[in-house]
Amino acid sequence: MASWAHHFVLDVEADGPCPGLFNMISFGLVCVADTGHGFLGEVAPLLDDPGLAAARKIVGVSLETQKTYAPPETVMRAAADWVTATTAGKRAIFWSDNPAFDWQFWNWYCHRFLGDNPAGFSARRIGDLDAGRRDEPLNTLAWKKHRVTQHTHNPLDDARGAAEGLQWILTEMGETF
Numbered sequence: 778m779a780s781w782a783h784h785f786v787l788d789v790e791a792d793g794p795c796p797g798l799f800n801m802i803s804f805g806l807v808c809v810a811d812t813g814h815g816f817l818g819e820v821a822p823l824l825d826d827p828g829l830a831a832a833r834k835i836v837g838v839s840l841e842t843q844k845t846y847a848p849p850e851t852v853m854r855a856a857a858d859w860v861t862a863t864t865a866g867k868r869a870i871f872w873s874d875n876p877a878f879d880w881q882f883w884n885w886y887c888h889r890f891l892g893d894n895p896a897g898f899s900a901r902r903i904g905d906l907d908a909g910r911r912d913e914p915l916n917t918l919a920w921k922k923h924r925v926t927q928h929t930h931n932p933l934d935d936a937r938g939a940a941e942g943l944q945w946i947l948t949e950m951g952e953t954f
Contacts, residue, residue: 781810781954783867785860786943787900788936789879790836792828796885799828802838803846804883805932806856807940808863809872809947810954812926816859817933819846820886836930850890857887860895869896874921874939876900903939907946920946 786807793799800822807815827840860869873879880900887894904917923945924938
């Protein structure tokens with residue numbers, strides 16, 4: 778278990794496609810070594826604009842509800858402290874179903890509110906690892922059938938399901954937890 782304790786799956790929910798122009802609504806972090814160990818961050822909006830109606834509908838959180846969440850600096854500090862405590866001094870490695878989306882919000886909010894990102898400058902894509910493992914480089918979705926936790930657009934559920942899928946991939950590769 779210890780060798781994977783510093784690996785996390787990240788999932789982000791937002792009201793649009795990029796930080797700075799849209800609000801991150803919430804994020805989930807789950808430890809790959811222990812999918813029961815997670816962190817849910819719900820972030821007050823930076824912009825007083827509801828973003829894209831379709832995105833808010835998928836997430837199911839109104840701008841008014843989001844305004845009741847904790848300030849970003851508070852949530853990001855708590856998340857970074859949780860990551861640091863979980864890694865026990867090792868560098869955090871982040872995985873995601875779609876780091877092109879999830880990572881950009883996480884990284885931007887970390888740098889904006891913390892001045893640093895506890896995971897450095899990169900993230901890894903679960904689907905690419907699995908596609909490469911199976912020698913099917915264009916089939917990046919097959920791993921998703923191994924999620925146990927249902928995909929609900931609650932970022933903690935979604936990160937947990939992705940971590941379960943990643944554990945399955947890694948087990949197939951001979952890794953142990």
